[in-house]
Amino acid sequence: MRDAADPSERVFDEDLFASLREILGTAPLGALLEEAESEIARRLDAIAVVAGGDEGCGALRAPAHDLAGLAGQIGLAAMAAAARELERAVRAGDGGSGARAAETLLDLRARSLGALSKARAELGSG
DSSP, X not given: OOOTXXXXXXXXXXXXXXXXXXXXXXXXXXXXXXXXXXXXXHHHHHHHHHHTSSSOGGGGHHHHHHHHHHHHHXXXXXXXXXXXXXXXXXXXXXHHHHHHHHHHHHHHHHHHHHHHHHHHHHHHHO
C-alpha cells in the first residue's frame, strides 16, 4: 500500500472517468460529479473541524470512511488513499499517522475538487 502522502498517487483517474462516462452517459455523470463535489467538500469540512478541535481522533473515523468510498468511486485516487490511511490510523489509535493523513487530505482538497470541476467542464463540452 502506498503512503497517503505519496506524490506519485494520481489525483484523478481518467480511465475510471472514461468508463463512468461510457456507462452512465454525459448528463447523469455530470449530475453525479456535481453531487460528489458537494459531498466531498462537506466531509473534508468535517475532517478539518475535528482535526483542529478537541473531539479526539475517533470522530474522524466516519467522515474518513465515507470519503474513502466516495472519492474512490469517482476516481479521486489520491484522496481515497489518504482517507483510507486516516481511517486505518484512527482504528489503530495512531494519532501521529492520523494527523499526517488528515493534513494530506486537506492539502489534496483544492487539486481534487479542481479535477472534478475540470471533468464536469469536459462533460459540458463533449
